[in-house]
Amino acid sequence: MTDPTIGPAVQRLLDRLDAIAASLAQQDGALALLGLGSVGLDIARADRFSDLDFFAIAEPKSAIALREDLNWLSSVKPLSFAHRNSPDGWKVLFEDGIFAEFAVFSPKQLPQIPFQAGRLVWAHPGFDVNLVAPMRYAEPMDRAWGISEALTCILVGLGRFHRGEVLAAQRLIQGNALDLVLAMLHAQLAAEQGGDPFNPSRRVERIWPDRREWLKQACAGYGHSLEAAQIVLTELTRLGPLPSALVAAIEALLQVPDLKDNHATV
Numbered sequence: 460m461t462d463p464t465i466g467p468a469v470q471r472l473l474d475r476l477d478a479i480a481a482s483l484a485q486q487d488g489a490l491a492l493l494g495l496g497s498v499g500l501d502i503a504r505a506d507r508f509s510d511l512d513f514f515a516i517a518e519p520k521s522a523i524a525l526r527e528d529l530n531w532l533s534s535v536k537p538l539s540f541a542h543r544n545s546p547d548g549w550k551v552l553f554e555d556g557i558f559a560e561f562a563v564f565s566p567k568q569l570p571q572i573p574f575q576a577g578r579l580v581w582a583h584p585g586f587d588v589n590l591v592a593p594m595r596y597a598e599p600m601d602r603a604w605g606i607s608e609a610l611t612c613i614l615v616g617l618g619r620f621h622r623g624e625v626l627a628a629q630r631l632i633q634g635n636a637l638d639l640v641l642a643m644l645h646a647q648l649a650a651e652q653g654g655d656p657f658n659p660s661r662r663v664e665r666i667w668p669d670r671r672e673w674l675k676q677a678c679a680g681y682g683h684s685l686e687a688a689q690i691v692l693t694e695l696t697r698l699g700p701l702p703s704a705l706v707a708a709i710e711a712l713l714q715v716p717d718l719k720d721n722h723a724t725v
Contacts, residue, residue, distance in 0.1 A: 468507035472498055475557055476511055478535045480581035486531050488521025490566065491582040493591050499577040504662075511559035514577070516591065519565040526563045570594040602699055605643050609695055610705045612636035613688050617712035620684045628684040636691050637677050643698050689713060 465473075480492040495512040497505035517525055525531060529541060532551065540552040548562035564572065566587075574593050582588055616631030641663060664671060677694070679687040692709060695701060 465502065465505070466507070469502070469505045469509065472505065472509060472511060472557065473502070475535070475553070476513060476580055479511075479513070479532060482531050482535050483515055483525075484581055484583070486517070486521065486525060488518035489515070489525070489583065490518065490586050491516040491588075491591060492580045493577040494580045495574065495577040499575075502578075511557065511561070513559070513561045513580070514569075514574070514591075515561060515563045516566060516569070516586075517563060519567070522563045522565045532559075566590045600639075600642055600646060602643060602646075605639050606695055606699050606701060607705070609636040609639040609691070610701065610709065612639070613692060614705065614709050614712070616684060617688055617709065621712065625682055625684070629681055629687075632684045632691065633678050633680075633687045637687075640677075640691055640694050640698070685713060 476492075476494055476498050483489045483492050493499070493514040493516065495514065497509045498511055498513065515522075515525060526543075526547065526549075529538065529549065529551070532538065536553045536555060536557070538551050539554040542550045544550050544560075545562065547564060547568070548560065550558070550560050552558050569590055571594075576593055577591065579588055579591060612631045612635040616628040616636065619631065620628035644667075663674065673690065673694075676690045677687055679690075688709070692706070692713075
């Protein structure tokens with residue numbers, strides 16, 4: 460794919476994906492290659508920091524072979540690193556610095572895989588292109604469930620903070636609880652605003668440029684989970700009614716400077 464409106468770094472990615480598709484087309488049982496993310500239907504947001512995300516589709520026995528032997532990939536450009544991060548997928552680094560994440564699926568697997576619509580880079584003649592239309596999407600979050608789950612993360616996180624488990628507290632409050640809040644905020648956006656349904660932290664600075672200071676407070680860092688918890692709690696009050704008993708328990712932990720006793724175990 461050549462697009463005169465994009466820069467050389469992005470064109471290099473698209474050329475690499477085309478070359479991978481051409482190599483895949485030579486493999487027995489290969490059926491299609493689907494570009495995803497910024498090399499899929501969102502090419503406009505690709506830049507020199509983007510990587511390759513794609514699905515290779517093949518007949519079941521061929522899919523197994525393609526997962527086990529990456530020669531079809533390294534023949535395009537040698538690999539300097541390869542990590543099998545799932546039964547179906549790999550993360551690889553080409554020796555020229557291009558990074559790729561991909562999975563190899565059979566057509567029967569696709570209806571069970573949640574993913575966003577992609578760009579069909581190559582398909583074998585006669586392949587049913589309807590098979591690469593997503594059948595499952597990221598599950599929509601129930602707002603009441605999200606609020607309660609975030610509050611419980613804050614409550615447990617504050618207890619761990621006072622016990623001295625500072626890192627565990629940070630990850631519950633500034634990680635899990637904040638991610639839930641971001642996911643609920645993303646759910647309010649129109650699709651064209653560019654939120655990532657699989658990762659609520661993606662592109663938040665572009666979507667909400669006026670909320671960078673809020674993000675700094677909600678991600679206050681190691682040792683600052685009390686302040687972050689208050690910020691996240693305040694945001695939750697804007698998202699819907701909160702269960703009063705849970706809020707009272709959280710506020711009690713926010714008001715106590717140190718509940719750690721000398722006999723507590725970490």
